Amino acid sequence: MTRNAKILLVDDDRDIRDSLRIILEKNGYTVKTAGNGREAVACLKSEMPDLMILDIMMATDTEGFDLAFELKNSAGFENLPIIILTSFLEKVRDEGPDKFQHILGEEWPAKWLFEKPVDSKKLLDKINGILAGN
């Protein structure tokens, strides 16, 4: 199941998008990318991925969060695993766990949150773990 799994990668930074896509593809995943929340929604509607990697700060500071929150409250998407990326960990901490708890569950922030630059080995381990059902 983990190989050939479909991953939707959402980040407004093209360089991050490209480099992560290459790493994920070389590791056997099928990757679709989106540069903002709107594109991400379009992708989600056309094809449901197995996992989503989502940057928080895009056009707005919370675009990623808003999207994640919406998905967790929409029928058909509530069980979609979402890995959160951020290059602004302080802000995520500042806004407080309260805001994210209901999106990410008890495991916030250590388990589902990655700070950029992402350690690709750890990210791959995490994706494998999630898709294997751990």
Next chain:
Amino acid sequence: MTLKNGNMSLQNLPEEIHKRKRVIIGELRERTLWFIRLRWWVPPSLVAGATVARMVGVEFSAGALVLVAALILLYNAAFQMLSRELEKELDWRTDYVQRFTYWQVGLDYAAMFLLIHFTGGAASPFIFFFIFHIIFASILLKPRSAYGFAALAAVGMVIISVAEYAGWLSYHGIVFRGSALRLNERPFHILANLGFFTMSVFITAFSTTAIMAMLRKRIVSLAELSETLTMLNNKLNSLYVVTQAILSSQHLDQTLNIVTTELARVMNVVGVSVKLLSEDGKQLRYAAAHGLPEQLIKEKVVDIAKSPLNRRIIEGESYITGHVTQREMFQFGEDLAAAHIQSVLFVPLKVEDKVNGILGAYCKLPDRFKDDEVNFFLLAAGLVAIAIENTRAYESIGQLMQDRSWFMMRVAHNLRAPLAAIISILDVVRSGYQGALNTEQDEYLRRVDRRAHTMLEIINELMTLATERTDKRRVSRGPVDITLLTRRIRRTFQDEATKKGVGFQVCLPDGIPNIWGDFEMVEQMLENLVSNAIKYTPSGGNVSVVFSRGNNGTVRIEISDNGIGIPKTALPNLFTEFFRAENARAIEEHGTGLGLAIVKEIVDQHGGRILVESEEGLGTIFVVHLPVAHKEEPS
């Protein structure tokens, strides 16, 4: 006797008056008891006097005298008993003491008339003793009682004299060597004698009551003076409470709540409010209030154009008093009237001649505020204005700090985002996903990667410094479990030390108390120090961390190594941002120079101390003192 007062303030302090009444009644009581003690001397003196008179040959009805002495003895014993009973009661009532005195004087009068009758009537030498009773009566009783007793003495004497003259009463004269003073046979002498006697008793009554009236007036004015002093002292205390509230670093809301409550208490008014002027100077909002209707404070904003009283203060009047009946002067007169408020006092809250609000007092009595209260309120307003100004200054500094913190975060994010992209792309290339690299290419890309990571570290550490300095609220203090702390430090560094061939021990003796602070910050501080120690200690060396109990309620942590040491010239700048010693550069080229600055910042924020001792080539010892968590705090 009651303290007569037309003064409102006296009624405000019933206990004070009560105390004073007790002092005055206490005096009355003392005199009463003294009177009883004095009376014990009368019967023996009478008997002794009679005996002596007999011995020198005076003839008179000695038996009757002895009987009267016995009578006096009897009723004085009764008084004595009664007073013993009364003494147990601490709180004598005035009317009770007075009645007691009436009885005493009354019975004394009866005894006196008997004595006088048995010793020659109008010619008796005892008639002068009436004078004493009249003096006592005027001291102890109301002035008219003194006159009453004087009149009674005069009338009694007239009755005895007439009765003896007319023969209705038998005459008992005094005879000395055969000659008797028979006044009952000489009407003119009786008349003259009684006339002078009556004059004497009335003059005595008049002069003693006049003196007493003067004394009482003095007592009342003293009481009033002490009243005023108490009030002043109260107000002074109140100003002290207000000042204290202002000086303690509370939020403005809290301070103003304390101030309004305290002012309402000391001024004895139903309400006190603080209203602040809006930026445009057109409205007043309630910043705090005590005793006013909740809904008035929360929902209503005073429009200065509609409230002439408030407007006059804003326009510079030093104070205003007003009646709620002048409804046109108030915007919310109906609300105030509904709360039974009748009069108000408004004074400006002024800083450097600029009015920025109004302090108001509200009273249920009409026309309540007098000059001294206005003056006091003006003083209080001065303090409140300072409090408001201080808080505003403090808040604007806080806002500035927050802005700075926010700006730093933005900068950090904007620096980190491109760096993250660079590192991410490097990761792709170096991992060989885009084709294999030759050794030289790989080496250069490794250097690029390392420099990029150093830069990332600098940004992160700058962020740490910036947030720790500006945003202290994030520090969550509590007892730091040092057992857990040492375990984590051991786990973090054991492998690294072993790999480098450096000995590493963490020593935590039993009974070391927990530290009071933020676990993550204390851990980061220790990590920075231990990581430096391992980094700058060559293979074969040793690094140890030792916990112990410090002086003055601290935990002492010693981090020592036998590494390269710190040059003497470098010691003064050791904790400065971006400073790196020469010999450290030789070991690690691209350090950030922020590690020790962060250590210092954390120690300072915990109210701790850090000391360093080092000898180049021999090693370094850092000693950190951090405060102990108090025992009662849960660990």
